[in-house]
Amino acid sequence: xxxxxxxxxxxxxxxxxxxxxxxxxxxxxxxxxxxxxxxxxxxxxxxxxxxxxxxxxxxxxxxxxxxxxxxxxxxxxxxxxxxxxxxxxxxxxxxxxxxxxxxxxxxxxxxxxxxxxxxxxxxxxxxxxxxxxxxxxxxxxxxxxxxxxxxxxxxxxxxxxxxxxxxxxxxx
Amino acid sequence: xxxxxxxxxxxxxxxxxxxxxxxxxxxxxxxxxxxxxxxxxxxxxxxxxxxxxxxxxxxxxxxxxxxxxxxxxxxxxxxxxxxxxxxxxxxxxxxxxxxxxxxxxxxxxxxxxxxxxxxxxxxxxxxxxxxxxxxxxxxxxxxxxxxxxxxxxxxxxxxxxxxxxxxxxxxx
Numbered sequence: 001x002x003x004x005x006x007x008x009x010x011x012x013x014x015x016x017x018x019x020x021x022x023x024x025x026x027x028x029x030x031x032x033x034x035x036x037x038x039x040x041x042x043x044x045x046x047x048x049x050x051x052x053x054x055x056x057x058x059x060x061x062x063x064x065x066x067x068x069x070x071x072x073x074x075x076x077x078x079x080x081x082x083x084x085x086x087x088x089x090x091x092x093x094x095x096x097x098x099x100x101x102x103x104x105x106x107x108x109x110x111x112x113x114x115x116x117x118x119x120x121x122x123x124x125x126x127x128x129x130x131x132x133x134x135x136x137x138x139x140x141x142x143x144x145x146x147x148x149x150x151x152x153x154x155x156x157x158x159x160x161x162x163x164x165x166x167x168x169x170x171x172x
Numbered sequence: 173x174x175x176x177x178x179x180x181x182x183x184x185x186x187x188x189x190x191x192x193x194x195x196x197x198x199x200x201x202x203x204x205x206x207x208x209x210x211x212x213x214x215x216x217x218x219x220x221x222x223x224x225x226x227x228x229x230x231x232x233x234x235x236x237x238x239x240x241x242x243x244x245x246x247x248x249x250x251x252x253x254x255x256x257x258x259x260x261x262x263x264x265x266x267x268x269x270x271x272x273x274x275x276x277x278x279x280x281x282x283x284x285x286x287x288x289x290x291x292x293x294x295x296x297x298x299x300x301x302x303x304x305x306x307x308x309x310x311x312x313x314x315x316x317x318x319x320x321x322x323x324x325x326x327x328x329x330x331x332x333x334x335x336x337x338x339x340x341x342x343x344x
Contacts, residue, residue: 002174003284003302012306019311046218046326112175125341130175134184135340139191142314143336149315150322154218164315168307169297 005111006103009071009133013064013141014100015167020060020145021093022166023152023159028086030157038086044151053151057089060144061096067137068100070116071129072107177283178275181243181305185236185313186272187339192232192317193265194338195324195331200258202329210258216323225323229261232316233268239309240272242288243301244279 031038042054058081069076077099083089116132118125127136149164162169203210214226230253241248249271255261288304290297321336334341
């Protein structure tokens, strides 16, 4: 009658990181086929004061490893934020998936009621683990995954909802 | 040690529908202050063959009511898809929230293992309720909420992550 915190966190994040990787592979192929400088996508923004594509992918992976690590009560892996190519971003997605794969169901015991404290820009915010996942981590993660997708789509890469949901369609 | 299917579904969807409503209110105010025809936003797209803003909001609400109704095992409310203004879209968001507010914890008992069958374009897809929520309903819902946000942001409405997460920041 309920969802374990592990099941609510790790497999869905893993799935969407894999989907984002597949979407980025299409962008790489698109650039190669059309002799487009990949940097045109990497620095692209939907508005001048929005974050560029590379940052969207970096933050999506930060959201994923941050959420999973906080709920599993383990240290959050630190990445350097020095990605400069699609291949670098793919490696970052792979590293994030590899980190998720180290986590176990047992580490998420009690995660729903564990207090999660976040340092926001101007204050701290406390959540129960359950509220943290459903009202903070998920909305943030999907925001950046979708914005990364939107930047590629806006730039003409031939991707669709079936790419965004590729793994979900396959039932993986 | 776990999350009830109700808690994983209804409050997070409700929160994000309210956040989207707040974001749309900012777009309404933006149009009024600058004498912009709201239709410029309602028909806006990130790419010519993507769905326009109005459809993104309609589908986000469809995802929310569809997911909650399927998991609660009640009939999905039908809306007419005839919204032609920001006010109409706000009314649709309100109707969706009102529907979510009719659902009870008890209706979600057993929802994690209930079989959910979806008719996709070319085939049917079966999920357990838990997989349906985490690998299908959530990714779809957040996709359309974020794309609606992105269209307004791309069009110059002064909104930011704090608007997208307004209710989450307040702890509502």
